[in-house]
Amino acid sequence: MFTDLSDIIFDNPSAGHYGVAVTDVDGDGRFEFVVAGYGCANRVLKWVNGGLHDIAPSIIDDFDRPSIGIAAGDIDGDGHEEIYVLNAETFAGPKKYADRLFHRGPGGRWEDLFHRPENRAARNPSSGRSVAVVDRRGTGRYGFVVANYGQPLRYYELGPTGQLVDLAGPTGLTLTTGGRGLWVGPLTSERPDILCVNEHGPNTLFRNQGNGTFTDVASELRLTDAKENARGVTALDADADGRLDLAWGNWEGPNRLMIRQPDGTFRDRATPAMAWPGQIRTVIAADFDNDGYEELFFNHIGEPNRLFRQNASGDWRVVDPGAATEPTGAGTGAAVADIDGDGRLELLIAHGESMPQPLSLFRASGVDYHWLRVLPRTRFGAPARGAMVRLSAGGRVQVRVIDGGSGYLCQMEPVAHFGLGMVDCIESVRIIWPDGESLNLIDVPIRTTLDVPYPRV
Numbered sequence: 001m002f003t004d005l006s007d008i009i010f011d012n013p014s015a016g017h018y019g020v021a022v023t024d025v026d027g028d029g030r031f032e033f034v035v036a037g038y039g040c041a042n043r044v045l046k047w048v049n050g051g052l053h054d055i056a057p058s059i060i061d062d063f064d065r066p067s068i069g070i071a072a073g074d075i076d077g078d079g080h081e082e083i084y085v086l087n088a089e090t091f092a093g094p095k096k097y098a099d100r101l102f103h104r105g106p107g108g109r110w111e112d113l114f115h116r117p118e119n120r121a122a123r124n125p126s127s128g129r130s131v132a133v134v135d136r137r138g139t140g141r142y143g144f145v146v147a148n149y150g151q152p153l154r155y156y157e158l159g160p161t162g163q164l165v166d167l168a169g170p171t172g173l174t175l176t177t178g179g180r181g182l183w184v185g186p187l188t189s190e191r192p193d194i195l196c197v198n199e200h201g202p203n204t205l206f207r208n209q210g211n212g213t214f215t216d217v218a219s220e221l222r223l224t225d226a227k228e229n230a231r232g233v234t235a236l237d238a239d240a241d242g243r244l245d246l247a248w249g250n251w252e253g254p255n256r257l258m259i260r261q262p263d264g265t266f267r268d269r270a271t272p273a274m275a276w277p278g279q280i281r282t283v284i285a286a287d288f289d290n291d292g293y294e295e296l297f298f299n300h301i302g303e304p305n306r307l308f309r310q311n312a313s314g315d316w317r318v319v320d321p322g323a324a325t326e327p328t329g330a331g332t333g334a335a336v337a338d339i340d341g342d343g344r345l346e347l348l349i350a351h352g353e354s355m356p357q358p359l360s361l362f363r364a365s366g367v368d369y370h371w372l373r374v375l376p377r378t379r380f381g382a383p384a385r386g387a388m389v390r391l392s393a394g395g396r397v398q399v400r401v402i403d404g405g406s407g408y409l410c411q412m413e414p415v416a417h418f419g420l421g422m423v424d425c426i427e428s429v430r431i432i433w434p435d436g437e438s439l440n441l442i443d444v445p446i447r448t449t450l451d452v453p454y455p456r457v
Contacts, residue, residue, distance in 0.1 A: 001289065001307060002324035002347065002362040008051040012359055015040040016352030019130075019409030020335035023072035023081045026055060027108060031337055031413055033348050034060075035359065036067035036085060045348070047340045052361070059110045065097050071411040073133030073142035073404065074382035076158055080104050081382055082113070084144045088127035092150040092178075098123040101144070101156070101164070119164040126151035132182040132405020134192050135386050136171065137212045138435020140378035140454070142385065143167065147179030147196055172214040177201035181233040184386055184404030187244055188217065188264070192386035192404065192434050195223070197230030197248050222265045228253040232283035232408035235401060236294050239269070240314035242390070242397040247296055249280030249408075255298070257316070273318045274308055282334040282407040288345050290369035290419030292394065295319065299331040299349060324362045330354045337413035343371045343447055345417060370420035373449040376402060376431050383414030384454070390430045391416075394423035420446060
């Protein structure tokens, strides 16, 4: 299915790369891949003149840090996303290297907010894996949630005096376990929830209470999977009923496709091929070929990657990933974005935990189907991560969440990407922001990107 575009990544040496996020680093309105480097430079890959070029500012390059997880979000309401880089030189427990929280100020100058004297006491002292962003109150200002390993979760926001504060305790995000993957979105409430999938302990689903606090409902919804060791996680409509379901990978254990039941609980409906155990890392749901149905991509380390395709009945079958099989790839993180602006998603895969390897870039081949992309904005103009977008076309509904964090160590582009197949007429698009504000759009043209401002001044 995929063709290899890796040769358009300029200066692509073998190295240790981990998480991947997608954000606008240079403020030109276009997104870049940001890649965490473990013992090598972090990278910012921008589409320029037919290829990906590294434009990382020296402070973000940060070549001497062991970078693992990465995510972006607008923590201060200035309309530009900050970039959180989780550093971890040890598997668990205390660590030497502090995390970074990069902020772009006036004139494009970047600084690490954790380096400010007033913020140093708040720095995360623990080794972790994934990081994600959540607008828990729907204000347009985001907090960063960090999944630590064997230590409590951290949840950072800017306090009233402009200092970084850890609000994990007051918000109900207290958890000490083997934190691995994070996903954020309106799964069981009208506000963004937080799913944390874990190793050596039950998964946790923090339901947004609507008042800025969270409570764990994983057990009552049958999502704990306590005997397995989770890695990557994502959400998608896996049974074509217009509601979000969940998929996650378990290290050397059965992978899950958790379908929402009529009573609100979830039940595993993974096919035998999908459940087959392996050394799984990132899990990505995306419509790579624009046929109108999402695929599930399982990124592995030291064994072939796998791909599954959904059909009109909601059934899943195995698909040959083509060049993206990478049977000897030492996969760590991966993310998707339409990095060149042609309406088709590119898949960037990072490698390097077990051995240094170059980055890989892939794109699905096949029919040039129709598509639509939707980019909702916050009231400040930043991407509205955690917003839900519903598209009605061709007699069915597709649903996407603007990604706050998913996969494993990673964060996808902040755009709802819809393949349309041969459907050339869109009935409506409905956007629901994290505060519940909504907007219905009709007479929407195909093969375009809708940049949608927050509807209420």
